[in-house]
Amino acid sequence: MFSYWEQKNFFSYDLIVIGSGFTGLSTAINFKRKNPKSNVLVLEKGIFPTGASTKNAGFACFGSLTEILDDFWKMTPDEVTALVERRYKGLQQIRKNFGDATLRYQHTHGFELLEEENLSAVDQLGEVNKMLKKIFKKEVFTLVKKPEKMGFSDRVKVVVENHFEGELDPGAYLGALWNMASEMGIKILTGVAVVEVQKDEGIVLAENSGKNKVYEFKGKKVAICTNAFSKKLWPESALEPGRGLVLLSKPLTEKIPWKGSFHLDKGYVYFRKVDGRLLLGGARNKDFEKEKSLDFEINPEIRAHLKSLAAEVILPGKSIEWEMEWTGIMAFGPKKSPLIQPIGEKTAVAVRLGGMGVAIGWQVGKELSQLLSKM
Numbered sequence: 505m506f507s508y509w510e511q512k513n514f515f516s517y518d519l520i521v522i523g524s525g526f527t528g529l530s531t532a533i534n535f536k537r538k539n540p541k542s543n544v545l546v547l548e549k550g551i552f553p554t555g556a557s558t559k560n561a562g563f564a565c566f567g568s569l570t571e572i573l574d575d576f577w578k579m580t581p582d583e584v585t586a587l588v589e590r591r592y593k594g595l596q597q598i599r600k601n602f603g604d605a606t607l608r609y610q611h612t613h614g615f616e617l618l619e620e621e622n623l624s625a626v627d628q629l630g631e632v633n634k635m636l637k638k639i640f641k642k643e644v645f646t647l648v649k650k651p652e653k654m655g656f657s658d659r660v661k662v663v664v665e666n667h668f669e670g671e672l673d674p675g676a677y678l679g680a681l682w683n684m685a686s687e688m689g690i691k692i693l694t695g696v697a698v699v700e701v702q703k704d705e706g707i708v709l710a711e712n713s714g715k716n717k718v719y720e721f722k723g724k725k726v727a728i729c730t731n732a733f734s735k736k737l738w739p740e741s742a743l744e745p746g747r748g749l750v751l752l753s754k755p756l757t758e759k760i761p762w763k764g765s766f767h768l769d770k771g772y773v774y775f776r777k778v779d780g781r782l783l784l785g786g787a788r789n790k791d792f793e794k795e796k797s798l799d800f801e802i803n804p805e806i807r808a809h810l811k812s813l814a815a816e817v818i819l820p821g822k823s824i825e826w827e828m829e830w831t832g833i834m835a836f837g838p839k840k841s842p843l844i845q846p847i848g849e850k851t852a853v854a855v856r857l858g859g860m861g862v863a864i865g866w867q868v869g870k871e872l873s874q875l876l877s878k879m
């Protein structure tokens with residue numbers, strides 16, 4: 505039973521955003537910036553964001569050499585260049601809006617380890633640099649001169665350096681978005697799972713965890729930013745979940761002769777140093793079918809594969825003790841670009857961020873907020 509005051513003040517909004525990951529908070533902030541008098545509510549099912557935004561690896565990246573070459577099989581050169589540009593501009597925007605210190609951003613460059621079977625990528629490095637020159641004005645990719653000094657196994661034949669990538673703390677980034685939203689007067693309710701959206705009416709039905717009671721909120725506009733978890737609210741969506749595993753070691757006792765964010769196996773495997781530990785993740789390509797899951801479980805085969813890569817390729821001959829592991833869920837589809845579109849008279853979505861949400865989440869939220877402002 506609600507009081508007159510509760511009913512009058514807490515249930516109706518100009519905009520209701522569902523999901524408080526990078527996309528949801530960026531949407532709420534950009535909408536409020538454009539419409540300062542608007543009343544904005546964010547509903548989040550976890551006690552804090554529990555999607556990919558707080559589970560990722562913190563790579564501030566836009567694509568390794570082999571990943572970009574792989575994209576040419578599915579996209580035109582213009583589409584590939586546009587995708588890289590969007591990601592790179594996205595990274596620049598978050599650095600400008602929040603500052604490197606807040607994001608704990610380090611411009612340590614991106615690197616890709618090439619084994620024998622990927623060496624043909626080197627032949628196309630010049631061509632890719634030429635194509636990207638209009639965005640970066642300089643060469644993006646160069647070869648590391650003495651890769652053997654990095655201490656990887658001799659399976660690694662070549663290391664390609666990307667001069668425009670870095671790394672950040674995704675929790676710090678999310679925290680900065682959260683603080684900005686709160687300072688702007690955006691209400692964020694956590695522990696509230698949306699169970700239905702009436703898309704033409706702007707009605708949002710939500711459950712308070714464990715209470716078995718449904719609350720009815722009303723928005724003049726509704727934004728669905730639930731990425732991989734959107735099927736329930738938008739059953740027609742063509743979204744495929746893709747689970748990612750991350751392992752974190754105990755502090756490493758030996759000196760590690762490299763820094764930066766590293767990829768191998770066409771970008772499917774990634775690693776970097778975090779607070780003196782090894783963070784290693786990915787390898788979804790070792791079991792694509794099982795990883796199309798919304799369950800936060802760990803696939804033992806992928807875990808074993810990652811651990812053997814650490815011991816045999818990344819830190820051969822060094823002792824590694826593992827301390828933590830977790831999974832997060834991404835959303836993929838037939839195209840790599842995100843879906844930003846209206847799906848009802850009062851409702852629009854921004855989903856399918858793939859594995860690049862750090863780079864594009866802010867821009868995607870901005871584009872959704874512009875779409876909502878026009879609806």
Ligand SMILES: Cc1cc2nc3c(=O)[nH]c(=O)nc-3n(C[C@H](O)[C@H](O)[C@H](O)COP(=O)(O)OP(=O)(O)OC[C@H]3O[C@@H](n4cnc5c(N)ncnc54)[C@H](O)[C@@H]3O)c2cc1C
Binds near residue numbers: 553699749
């Ligand atoms: C293991 C892993 C590593 C990654 N590494 C990187 C990386 O290094 N660099 C990079 O750029 N990207 C990386 N990504 C991808 C990146 O994290 C995502 O693209 C990005 O976080 C997506 O943001 P989002 O806000 O769209 O979705 P999410 O972060 O998934 O947010 C969706 C939110 O909606 C909430 N929600 C869901 N359903 C409901 C509901 N019914 N009611 C209310 N709330 C709901 C969820 O709890 C969640 O908080 C990685 C992802 C994973 C899983």
